[in-house]
Amino acid sequence: MGRLSWRLATVAEVRPETGRVVTLALEVPGWDGHLPGQHVDVRLTAEDGYQAERAYSIASSPDGSRVELAVERLEDGEVSPYLAGELRAGDQLELRGPVGGYFVWEPDRGGPLLLVAGGSGVVPLMAMLRRRAAAGSQVPARLLYSSRTLEDVIFREELERLAAAEDGLTVTYALTRAQPAGWTGYARRIDAVMLEEVGWRPGERPLAYVCGPTRLVEAVAGHLVALGHDPSRVRTERFGPTGVP
Amino acid sequence: MGGFVSRGFKGRRRAADDQATRLPPGQYAERGFPVLTAGPTPRIDLADWRLKLEGLVATPREWTWEELQALPGAGFEGDIHCVTRWSKLGTSFAGVSVDTLLEAAEPLPSASHVVAFCYGGYTTNLPLDDLKGGKAWVVWEHEGEPLPAEHGGPARLLVPHLYLWKSAKWLAGLRLLDHDAPGFWEGLGYHNRGDPWREERYWGD
Structure with a gap:
């Protein structure tokens, strides 16, 4: 199995789910599918090169190049307020995955x-x-x-x-x-x-x-x-x- | 993917300077001690608890809880790193050095790898060299208190120079082999060795 490489995903849609949770629908070119229960790593990069990475579970059923994450905004968080507050359709972010092979069900x-x-x-x-x-x-x-x-x-x-x-x-x-x-x-x-x-x-x-x-x-x-x-x-x-x- | 910038992302939690050099790439400092487990936490009665050292050794050994406590104590003070990206800086554990256990069992020259096996069925694999030379412990105290069950008590392996999934919770024993044998997470896409400083998270990293 090859290295899990970072991919550039494009936000297709931001859908509010609750007051604190949004679904990010992402277009991920070349996505090979995933198993329900797996997660992805998301990486954010600031202008000065500083990076922050976190893992987020995939919310969607395998569906071509579409991957949906649901992110809860944590008030003292570093990454989730950006994902669940700042990101909008057309923005891009880096991710890699899918990761995890145990907490999965088919x-x-x-x-x-x-x-x-x-x-x-x-x-x-x-x-x-x-x-x-x-x-x-x-x-x-x-x-x-x-x-x-x-x-x-x-x-x-x-x-x-x-x-x-x-x-x-x-x-x-x-x-x-x-x-x-x-x-x-x-x-x-x-x-x-x-x-x-x-x-x-x-x-x-x-x-x-x-x-x-x-x-x-x-x-x-x-x-x-x-x-x-x-x-x-x-x-x-x-x-x-x-x-x- | 060089040059990509996340529009509008500034990042709030840059580590303080004294922490920055202690954080491996992709990690952040966590003050708590998160619990990550694939299944239920096993509850083990200390009266039935045993630690085994078996496989390619001259003298297979088995210690009861009391026997293990009677061995010369050793501790670790420093940083631990979980593949899920948190690191806990400046923490401490106490128990016994794996060197002490190995000396008692006398590994055969052919022994090159180890499988740590656990109550509950978890396994993880390591090169024998990663457990020797003061780099690994079997611990039952965390910051002066008995190690809680959800963190691996009664006793867990501690190999702080590798990602924490190598520090098997609810340790039941170490089996010495003359070949490598991937464990639970290593068979599910995680890296075979797991060096946080080389960011060896997944297969192929």
Whole structure:
């Protein structure tokens, strides 16, 4: 396999998803495709030559030379405020990838699928769900997605559309900070009870993908193992700000 | 791709001068200690915990937790670098030097490479030379406290001159081989050696 070389991508579209998250739709000439769950490295260069690099999960299903990233703006961040605030259609940026071969899913890997997300950790899981839909896969899938408020749910309209297709996908939200009037769903952090109610039984041998902040990932993966799920079928990825004092 | 400039990007977090020379290319200084793991954190009872040194050695060894603690202690104070681009500067770990373990097991002359294997199934590969000569430790303390499970406790390998995925968490043992055998991430596109100063992140870097 050859070196992953840096490519110049052009921003085709900037799409707001929530108040803090935008989708960057990029045209990447020569892109060889990717697996849902993989990420890219993005490199920014200032006029004086200073560079900053970060990794971002791919949100889109493989689709020719089009690659979509969803970026959450972190107020004290260096790269995300630029990507999610400054970039506009027609701008260019350097990236290389795709990277990562473990936290990935393709329909032929089967299921049932248990996807657990916290905040922007939904991004690589969305790539899996988009791929599942694009492939017409009937692999049973359940997404359990924790957000602070309903307004913070990324891809909400699309998730509801995907779930409405009744092709074996269910979407369940847990709203941890505030809930709209009349909310009958979960109003707390994801816990073992919720995983038992929403997730599959260990005997159904789900493939679990868990992505979000460290605390959520550690807790959910620990609960799944304690509930009797095979640790080798629980894949985790950390996502979001790295500042963990 | 020389000459490309990101329109409107200034960069806010240029490292202070004293840090700049300590940061390998493409890295930034992180004050926290992020957790990156491919699966659930294994929970290992210290009563059952063992560390093995096996393969091409004259005397295969196995240490219990108490036996390991009784070995001459050694520590590391310095910088660590994760392939996901954060570096933690000026941190410290304590445990035992891998040299001490190797001396006890006596590597055979044919031993050239090592596979570190772990509770939970993780593996990573290193040239034996990267574990010798005061460059590698098995550690169970971080900054004076017991190493938390999410950071690899009870004990992890520490090879700070390579990217941190080589510093295998939840270490169960070292197997000496006469050939190289790529480990978990090395088989999934990450670089076989992982020298941060040469920015060896992925295959072909």
